[in-house]
Amino acid sequence: MNLPHRVPPLDEGNPVTASATLSADTVTPTEPAGDLSDRLRWFAPGTHITIRGLTKTFADGTVLYKDFDLDLPRGKVVSIFGPNGCGKSTLINMISGIMDYDAGQILFDGKTARETKIGYVFQNYREAGFPWLRAIDNIRYPLKFLKLSKAEQDARIEKLLASFNVSIDLNRFPYELSGGQQQLVSIMRALVIEPEVLFLDEPFSALDYEMTLFLRDKLQSVLTDMEITTLLVSHDLDEAVELADEVLLLTRKPTSVAARIPFDAPRPRNAETTVTPEFIDVKTRSLEIFQREVRKP
Amino acid sequence: MSNLTKVLSKMRWLQPVVGAVALILIWAFANFAELVDPVLLPSPLQSWNAFVEGMTEGTLGHDFYRTIFRTMLSFIIATIIAVPCGVALGSSDKLYRSVEFLIDFFRSTPASAMFPLFLVFFGIGEEAKIAVAAFGAALIILFNTAYGVMNARQLRQLAARVMGASKMRILWDVTIWESLPQTFIGLRSGVSMALVIVIVAEMFIGSSDGLGKRIIDAQMIFNMPEMYASIFAAGALGYVMNLLFTLIEGRFVHWGGK
Ligand SMILES: Nc1ncnc2c1ncn2[C@@H]1O[C@H](COP(=O)(O)OP(=O)(O)OP(=O)(O)O)[C@@H](O)[C@H]1O
Ligand SMILES: [Mg+2]
Numbered sequence: 113m114n115l116p117h118r119v120p121p122l123d124e125g126n127p128v129t130a131s132a133t134l135s136a137d138t139v140t141p142t143e144p145a146g147d148l149s150d151r152l153r154w155f156a157p158g159t160h161i162t163i164r165g166l167t168k169t170f171a172d173g174t175v176l177y178k179d180f181d182l183d184l185p186r187g188k189v190v191s192i193f194g195p196n197g198c199g200k201s202t203l204i205n206m207i208s209g210i211m212d213y214d215a216g217q218i219l220f221d222g223k224t225a226r227e228t229k230i231g232y233v234f235q236n237y238r239e240a241g242f243p244w245l246r247a248i249d250n251i252r253y254p255l256k257f258l259k260l261s262k263a264e265q266d267a268r269i270e271k272l273l274a275s276f277n278v279s280i281d282l283n284r285f286p287y288e289l290s291g292g293q294q295q296l297v298s299i300m301r302a303l304v305i306e307p308e309v310l311f312l313d314e315p316f317s318a319l320d321y322e323m324t325l326f327l328r329d330k331l332q333s334v335l336t337d338m339e340i341t342t343l344l345v346s347h348d349l350d351e352a353v354e355l356a357d358e359v360l361l362l363t364r365k366p367t368s369v370a371a372r373i374p375f376d377a378p379r380p381r382n383a384e385t386t387v388t389p390e391f392i393d394v395k396t397r398s399l400e401i402f403q404r405e406v407r408k409p
Numbered sequence: 410m411s412n413l414t415k416v417l418s419k420m421r422w423l424q425p426v427v428g429a430v431a432l433i434l435i436w437a438f439a440n441f442a443e444l445v446d447p448v449l450l451p452s453p454l455q456s457w458n459a460f461v462e463g464m465t466e467g468t469l470g471h472d473f474y475r476t477i478f479r480t481m482l483s484f485i486i487a488t489i490i491a492v493p494c495g496v497a498l499g500s501s502d503k504l505y506r507s508v509e510f511l512i513d514f515f516r517s518t519p520a521s522a523m524f525p526l527f528l529v530f531f532g533i534g535e536e537a538k539i540a541v542a543a544f545g546a547a548l549i550i551l552f553n554t555a556y557g558v559m560n561a562r563q564l565r566q567l568a569a570r571v572m573g574a575s576k577m578r579i580l581w582d583v584t585i586w587e588s589l590p591q592t593f594i595g596l597r598s599g600v601s602m603a604l605v606i607v608i609v610a611e612m613f614i615g616s617s618d619g620l621g622k623r624i625i626d627a628q629m630i631f632n633m634p635e636m637y638a639s640i641f642a643a644g645a646l647g648y649v650m651n652l653l654f655t656l657i658e659g660r661f662v663h664w665g666g667k
Contacts, residue, residue, distance in 0.1 A: 210567045232571045239564040243664030244586045253582075257573040287664055305572070 160186035160341045161207065161309065166216035168202060175366045176202055180216070182360075182369060187339040191352035193398060194362030194370070195406050200345045203367070204311045207343065208232055220309060228309060229258075231302030231340075235314040237295040241286040247293075248282035251300045258305055272304050275334055292323030299331060303338070310335070310342045317347060328355065329382070336379045349402070353395050354381050361401050364408060371401045451634045460638035469623065473642050476607055476620040479535075480650075483542035484603045488596065491547040495554025495595075499588065500580055505555060512552055520545035520606050528614060538610040545606045546599035553595025557588030590665040593658045600654060604647050620646070 155162060161184040168177040176199045184190055192200050205211035207218055209225030210232070220228040231254075234240035242250050251272070255265045273282075280293045289297065295315060302310060315331075316324040332355055335342055346352040352359055353375055361370040375394045377385050385391055433453050439445055440452045463469025498505045523541055531537035561584045569579045611621025620643045627636035658665070 208571055210571050226573070229573075230571050232568065234564060234568065236564060239562055240568045242565060242583070242586070244589075254572040285664060311571075 155183045156185070158186050159183045160221060162217075162219050163207065164217045166206065166218065167214045168199075168206060169214055177206075177213070177216075178366050180368065184341065184343065185358070186341050188357040189335060189342040189344060189355055190358045190360050191356035192343060192345045192360045192362065193347075193349060193352045193402065194367070195364050195402070196347075198362045198364050199367045200362065201313050203362075204313055204343050204345060208309075208311045229305050229307045231305060231307035231310040233295070233298050233302045233310070233312040233315045235317055237291065237298045237318070238286075240298055241294055241301075243286050246283055246285055247280070247289060247297045250286060250297055251282070251304055254301060254305050268304055268306075272300055275337065276300060276330055278330075290323075292319050292327060295319060295323075296327060296330070299327070303334065303340075306338065307340060310340045312342070312344045314345055314347060316351065324351075329380075331355070333380055349395055349398060350386060353391060353398065354386060359394065359398050361398060361405070363405050370405050371397075373397055448631060449633060451637065455634045456637035456641070459634035460641055463635070463638050463642075468618075469638065469642060472618050472620050472623045472639070473646065475618045476604075476611065476643070477646065479538055479542065479607045479611075479619065480600065480604045480646075483539045483607065484546055484600045486539070486543040487546035487550055487599055487603065490543075491550035491595075491599075492554050492592065495551045495592070496558050496580070496585060496588070498551070499555035499558025500584065505559065512548065512555075516548045516552055520602070521609055524610070524614060533615045538607060538614055538616065541610060542603045542606040546603040549602055550592075550595040550599040553598070554588060554592045557591025557595075558584055560591070561587035589662050593654075593662055593665075597651065597654045597658070600650055601647060604643075604650065608643055 161182075163180060163182040163184075166177050166180040166182075169175050192203065194200055202211060206213045207225070208230050218225065242253065245253065248269075252265065252269060255268060260268065276296070278296060280289065280296070282297075286294050286297060295318075299315070302312075312331075316327055319327065328351065335355075344352065344355055346355075356375050359373045359375060361373070362368070363370045373394050375390070377388060377390055436450070436453050440447060440450055460469065464473070498508065520541060523544065524537075527537045527541040527544070531540050565583050565587060566579050569583045574582065607619070608621040608624075610616070611619035612625045613621075616622045620639050623639040624636055624643070627633070627639060
């Protein structure tokens with residue numbers, strides 16, 4: 113039996129007890145055996161994040177997620193695309209551990225979010241940076257949660273700055289920088305810890321077009337080098353596809369996965385990628401599914 | 410006409426003092442025309458002379474210093490107590506809700522109404538004045554600090570949390586910073602409140618020095634220039650303290666409003 117690839121059971125038990133629940137007679141009578149065996153699915157090798165039975169209901173009774181399952185591959189960029197208010201931000205907030213959920217389980221290689229190095233880039237860079245710290249200290253801040261010596265920290269920063277190769281004065285305070293520069297600082301702050309998983313919630317939507325293109329390219333090249341599992345929420349389908357190894361389309365709420373469309377074009381991708389037949393095909397199919405979802409009553 | 414506007418725009422820098430100059434002119438005129446009994450309203454010059462004399466040869470300087478000392482001491486005590494308490498209150502919903510009424514109630518109670526109470530506890534010495542001023546200032550600082558912590562924006566705390574910061578770390582590294590602008594509003598109002606209470610306390614809680622005492626003494630013997638000089642000193646003190654605080658605030662909370 114191929115135990116390591118099996119998702120642990122939902123009942124809060126630790127993974128070690130998993131084998132016990134496999135035999136039918138350990139299933140409590142109140143729980144239909146069908147449901148459970150459904151959950152005990154195998155997942156593809158190379159899966160990093162497993163989400164099982166995720167349920168989220170808001171205080172006003174809105175059911176956003178009910179029994180939501182999803183596997184996310186390691187080292188790939190998955191773009192999340194879906195109708196307004198379908199719960200894209202909520203999903204990545206729950207996965208990244210900054211929002212609670214009512215039921216279900218989210219594991220990163222068997223670890224919880226708390227036990228995983230996570231980078232998060234918020235849409236609203238103005239309210240996500242620390243204005244009392246200089247840009248460089250903003251970038252350095254998350255390093256204090258890793259056990260690194262001062263020299264190791266400096267080396268990390270050096271390496272990061274080199275890979276981004278940017279020419280902004282990092283001794284300024286965030287509010288002295290342009291919007292794009294601030295978001296760049298946010299991205300570097302998220303990446304400096306060399307995260308296992310990177311979350312980006314509409315990171316470029318508050319920026320002008322030129323800056324967006326610039327940051328997109330930077331991000332793409334760094335992600336390609338670092339091979340970080342990445343979840344990107346974007347409301348710009350071109351951007352979603354261009355950056356993605358896979359486009360994840362969501363339905364309206366209660367939210368489920370409408371489709372997953374892989375996109376394998378070679379990297380680095382650029383404006384030329386966006387005129388290739390593969391790109392257009394992925395985009396067209398995504399758009400069709402998106403529109404079908406939006407039109408649903 | 411255009412010449413006049415040119416001249417006026419050149420004199421822009423005068424704008425802030427226009428009101429003050431006007432007031433002094435009206436005062437001088439009222440005194441000159443004897444619109445008010447000259448005993449009650451001496452000329453601006455007489456009052457100014459009394460101020461300068463008091464500061465250089467007389468005891469105004471000493472009283473001035475005593476009032477500053479008392480105000481600062483009460484303010485420091487208030488800050489040391491109220492800021493940590495405010496942070497604690499603001500970071501715990503339960504704690505805040507259970508004492509919210511109490512704070513609101515005492516905040517609405519005029520501090521002067523508490524004088525007798527403090528007299529009973531601290532006697533009529535220095536302690537009572539300091540204590541009652543510290544009390545008044547502390548309530549304002551406490552309230553504002555708690556408010557600042559409570560209303561700190563979520564996003565930065567979430568950002569720290571996702572990096573792996575513990576609750577205490579988030580409070581220390583993010584929330585407290587985030588609440589600083591509001592805390593400073595509290596500190597600024599607190600120091601003004603301390604000054605008000607100290608002056609009143611000097612007037613009515615047996616005191617041998619201080620601006621409050623000086624003002625009331627001058628009033629008793631109808632030494633009006635002296636009284637105006639002391640009032641002016643108290644006003645200048647309040648103004649300068651406020652100014653100083655605004656400067657410190659601008660330095661310290663440099664990101665405020667940005
Ligand atoms: N605290 C809350 N109480 C009730 N409903 C909420 C709450 N927070 C979010 N929702 C609802 O959950 C849904 C999902 O919100 P979310 O922000 O995750 O959507 P989104 O897909 O990121 O939307 P957008 O495209 O606008 O970014 C929305 O329809 C919203 O109305
Ligand atoms: Mg969103």
